[in-house]
Amino acid sequence: MHVLITGAAGMLGRKLAAQLVRDGCIGRREIGTLTLVDVDHSTVPADLPGDSVRKTADLSVPGTASDLVAAAPEVIFHLAAVVSGEAETDFGKGYRVNLDGTRLLLDAIRARGIGERYRPRVVFASSVAVFGAPLPEVIGDDFFTTPLTSYGTQKAICELLLADYSRRGILDGIALRLPTICVRPGAPNRAASGFFSSIVREPLAGHEAVLPVGDDVRHWFASPRAAVGFLTHAAAIDLAPLGGRRSLSLPGLCASVGDELAALRRIGGEGALRRIRREPDAAIARIVEAWPRAFDPQRALALGFHAERSFDEIIAVHVEDELGGVVAAG
Amino acid sequence: MHVLITGAAGMLGRKLAAQLVRDGCIGRREIGTLTLVDVDHSTVPADLPGDSVRKTADLSVPGTASDLVAAAPEVIFHLAAVVSGEAETDFGKGYRVNLDGTRLLLDAIRARGIGERYRPRVVFASSVAVFGAPLPEVIGDDFFTTPLTSYGTQKAICELLLADYSRRGILDGIALRLPTICVRPGAPNRAASGFFSSIVREPLAGHEAVLPVGDDVRHWFASPRAAVGFLTHAAAIDLAPLGGRRSLSLPGLCASVGDELAALRRIGGEGALRRIRREPDAAIARIVEAWPRAFDPQRALALGFHAERSFDEIIAVHVEDELGGVVAAG
Numbered sequence: 173m174h175v176l177i178t179g180a181a182g183m184l185g186r187k188l189a190a191q192l193v194r195d196g197c198i199g200r201r202e203i204g205t206l207t208l209v210d211v212d213h214s215t216v217p218a219d220l221p222g223d224s225v226r227k228t229a230d231l232s233v234p235g236t237a238s239d240l241v242a243a244a245p246e247v248i249f250h251l252a253a254v255v256s257g258e259a260e261t262d263f264g265k266g267y268r269v270n271l272d273g274t275r276l277l278l279d280a281i282r283a284r285g286i287g288e289r290y291r292p293r294v295v296f297a298s299s300v301a302v303f304g305a306p307l308p309e310v311i312g313d314d315f316f317t318t319p320l321t322s323y324g325t326q327k328a329i330c331e332l333l334l335a336d337y338s339r340r341g342i343l344d345g346i347a348l349r350l351p352t353i354c355v356r357p358g359a360p361n362r363a364a365s366g367f368f369s370s371i372v373r374e375p376l377a378g379h380e381a382v383l384p385v386g387d388d389v390r391h392w393f394a395s396p397r398a399a400v401g402f403l404t405h406a407a408a409i410d411l412a413p414l415g416g417r418r419s420l421s422l423p424g425l426c427a428s429v430g431d432e433l434a435a436l437r438r439i440g441g442e443g444a445l446r447r448i449r450r451e452p453d454a455a456i457a458r459i460v461e462a463w464p465r466a467f468d469p470q471r472a473l474a475l476g477f478h479a480e481r482s483f484d485e486i487i488a489v490h491v492e493d494e495l496g497g498v499v500a501a502g
Numbered sequence: 503m504h505v506l507i508t509g510a511a512g513m514l515g516r517k518l519a520a521q522l523v524r525d526g527c528i529g530r531r532e533i534g535t536l537t538l539v540d541v542d543h544s545t546v547p548a549d550l551p552g553d554s555v556r557k558t559a560d561l562s563v564p565g566t567a568s569d570l571v572a573a574a575p576e577v578i579f580h581l582a583a584v585v586s587g588e589a590e591t592d593f594g595k596g597y598r599v600n601l602d603g604t605r606l607l608l609d610a611i612r613a614r615g616i617g618e619r620y621r622p623r624v625v626f627a628s629s630v631a632v633f634g635a636p637l638p639e640v641i642g643d644d645f646f647t648t649p650l651t652s653y654g655t656q657k658a659i660c661e662l663l664l665a666d667y668s669r670r671g672i673l674d675g676i677a678l679r680l681p682t683i684c685v686r687p688g689a690p691n692r693a694a695s696g697f698f699s700s701i702v703r704e705p706l707a708g709h710e711a712v713l714p715v716g717d718d719v720r721h722w723f724a725s726p727r728a729a730v731g732f733l734t735h736a737a738a739i740d741l742a743p744l745g746g747r748r749s750l751s752l753p754g755l756c757a758s759v760g761d762e763l764a765a766l767r768r769i770g771g772e773g774a775l776r777r778i779r780r781e782p783d784a785a786i787a788r789i790v791e792a793w794p795r796a797f798d799p800q801r802a803l804a805l806g807f808h809a810e811r812s813f814d815e816i817i818a819v820h821v822e823d824e825l826g827g828v829v830a831a832g
Contacts, residue, residue: 263612263670304746316646318665318747325666329659335648336655340593416634417648 173201174243175407178231178277179251180208183356184297184399188249190217191400198247199408209240210252232273237280244290247407250277251297257363259323270326278333282342291344294334295406298347298419300392302328305462313421313471320462335418338411346406346414351394351424351479352463355490364459368393371432372487375447376440376499384453387430390465394424394479395489402477409475417471423479425486426466435483439491440499503528504535504573505737508561508607509581511540513686514627514729518579520547521730528577529738539570540582562603567610574620577737580607581627587693589653600656608663612672624664624675625736628749630722632658632679635792643751643801650792665748668741676736676744681724681754681809682793685820694789698723702762702817705777706770706829714783717760720795724754724809725819732807739805747801753809755816756796765813769821770829 175192179185189208197203206224208216209231216226229236231252241248252273253259259266274296284290301324302317317328334345356369360381367384368391374381394402402422411418437445469477480486491499505522509515519538527533536554538546539561546556559566561582571578582603583589589596604626614620631654632647647658657677664675686699690711697714698721704711724732732752741748767775799807810816821829 314646316644317662319662320669320746322666322670325662329662332647332649332655332659332662336652339650340652416650 173198173203173247174205174207174245175203175247175249176207176209176240176245177249177251178209178240179253179297180226181210181212182251183358183396184353184403185210185249185251186217187396187400188251188403191404193217193219193221195404196221198404201246205243205245207240207243207245230273231277232268234276237273237276238283240277241280241284241292244284245292247293247295248277248281249295249297249403249407250274253297254323255363256299256301256321256323259326260321263322266322266326270323271329274330275333278337278343282337285342291341293407293411294343294345295403296330296334296345296347297403298327298331298349299324300349300351300421300464300467302331302349302419303464307462307464310466310468311421311464312468331419335416338418339416344411345418346411347419348402348406349419349421350399350402351392351422353396353399354393354486355494356396357490357494364456365391365463367456368429368432371429371448372436372490373494375436375444376487376491376495378447380447380449382451383429383448384451384456385429385460386452386457387433388428389457389460390426390428391460392424392426392464392466393483393486394422395486397489397493398479402479405477413475414471420472420475420477421467421469422472423469423477424467425480425483427483432483435487438484439487503531503533503577504537504575505533505577505579506537506539506570506575507579507581508539508570509583509627510538510556511542512581513688513726514683514733515540515579515581516547517726517730518581518733521734523547523549523551525734526551528734531576535573535575537570537573537575560599560603561607562599564606567603567606568613571607571610571614571622574614575622577623577625578607578611579625579627579733579737580604583627583656584653585693586631586651586653589656590651593652596652596656600653601659604660605663608667608673612667615672621671622673623737623741624673625733626660626664626675626677627733628657628661628677628679629654630679630681630751630794630797632661632749633794637792637794640796640798641751641794642798661749665746668748669746674741675748676741677749678732678736679749679751680729680732681722681752683726683729684723684816685824686726687820687824694786695721695793697786698759698762701759701778702766702820703824705766705774706817706821706825708777710777710779712781713759713778714781714786715759715790716782716787717763718758719787719790720756720758721790722754722756722794722796723813723816724752725816727819727823728809732809735807743805744801750802750805750807751797751799752802753799753807754797755810755813757813762813765817768814769817
């Protein structure tokens with residue numbers, strides 16, 4: 173089987189590629205070829221299958237998508253996107269990459285399938301940003317999408333396209349509204365959600381971190397490992413039970429900053445807690461206030477998707493996957 | 503004030519133009535210029551304001567939209583669309599006209615406004631086709647949009663674009679999910695919903711009509727006059743109460759075919775009823791089964807939108823507006 177990953181150089185793309193190489197298969201189907209594409213140079217996992225390729229290409233440039241689907245990949249993980257902040261500051265780039273890029277990919281699949289039996293599984297990384305305040309405390313599976321960012325708008329539009337192209341039999345698509353990924357590895361970034369990860373990651377590495385909101389702030393989390401699990405599970409399962417409704421809110425952990433700090437104390441000790449500096453930031457508090465806090469993802473649970481159930485688990489995954497199982501002495 | 507209507511040659515566009523000419527204003531603002539554009543030749547109402555123009559142009563052709571907004575119309579009614587059936591049979595045309603055409607219009611407004619204070623009111627004709635089965639008996643204002651046609655998908659996408667462009671201050675938009683318009687004037691068409699109109703229109707004109715479904719089939723209706731009222735009201739009111747949620751389900755009448763026939767009997771007599779031939783059609787019954795039956799349009803009601811409350815009223819509007827107040831003897 174041939175598997176294509178767009179956005180393969182991103183945090184999730186790299187972890188997904190590494191997992192696929194470890195698994196060697198999706199469901200019962202062996203992976204013969206892995207094509208990794210990104211606008212940046214991708215980090216290639218060791219032990220790639222024989223005729224795998226890495227491409228540096230921009231999906232939003234006409235022709236790129238046709239080139240990528242020419243070899244008829246059976247599974248396409250579409251992760252490529254401009255992130256939330258950039259889509260907000262650069263209107264044109266956000267729509268070009270996140271909307272036009274996706275549409276070019278879907279239309280290339282359509283063109284590739286004319287006169288042939290080509291109907292790939294397309295797993296699309298959507299986001300809880302398709303929802304916008306005011307929100308209920310718990311968001312049900314039939315709640316409407318009223319995004320408050322251009323990024324969320326572009327994701328919601330791509331969900332609609334994916335559903336229509338699936339309904340027409342052009343592809344077999346599923347959109348996954350990923351929870352906030354925590355603990356994100358790597359350097360702190362300027363995303364408003366960054367502190368949720370940095371207040372665990374930095375103290376455990378012996379560094380200081382800033383906490384801009386109060387302990388009672390709640391949010392919806394899953395680990396990078398759980399996110400990779402969502403993607404591979406979505407590629408393997410029968411999607412017929414979804415009917416025409418191809419977008420899924422996913423399981424996650426509804427936790428407060430207080431829950432997060434308590435788990436950090438249990439795993440990293442008082443020393444880790446002392447490395448957190450409280451610097452209340454009203455602007456960040458307002459942004460976070462507008463985000464979803466919890467979901468009731470009945471459909472995804474019924475399809476076998478699962479995530480962590482405590483912040484201890486989320487931190488344990490970080491320690492295992494990023495720190496070689498070792499926590500610095502508190 | 504300069505008012506632009508796209509899709510001005512359609513049933514609703516013609517009625518809207520005629521109403522605007524009669525009113526001479528929108529809210530308290532006098533209409534100085536009316537620009538009517540359509541791919542077909544528009545019927546021009548008598549007594550058009552002085553420098554009004556009629557244009558035959560295709561919005562989905564790049565350049566057309568820039569040309570139309572060059573004169574900075576303050577109110578834009580965007581009605582132009584390929585209808586449901588055609589968007590389903592002609593995939594490319596549906597996306598080109600209904601999605602790309604709308605995006606070209608919104609982007610032309612954006613370009614027109616750069617460096618200037620241009621932020622027009624945009625009233626977009628959306629549809630209850632943004633909803634898809636399975637549906638609750640009554641659809642609330644926060645129910646999700648899962649269209650089951652490409653037409654409904656395109657309308658739902660345009661709703662998202664309109665909301666994002668409004669949030670960014672590029673325009674001041676509102677999307678109206680029009681109920682099924684009944685009684686549609688003119689010749690019977692092949693739309694699956696056509697019978698709802700023809701079983702009133704044809705008997706009242708002394709002709710036979712076919713009824714393909716049972717008396718218990720329920721649907722959501724408003725008259726053409728109510729639809730024009732939705733559009734002009736949406737152009738006049740303050741939209742600040744909508745916040746970021748720019749799409750509205752509208753008031754309408756939830757009525758069964760039985761209700762419709764009873765009203766027809768009261769207005770047209772037994773003779774009118776006898777002109778209806780029952781020809782059950784399982785295919786049409788299945789299509790109609792998947793459509794919304796009723797809404798609880800709290801937000802639209804709070805904003806002052808209103809429609810008919812009985813089928814007698816809907817038929818009375820048809821008799822007044824299309825038949826000169828005269829019903830043929832039963």
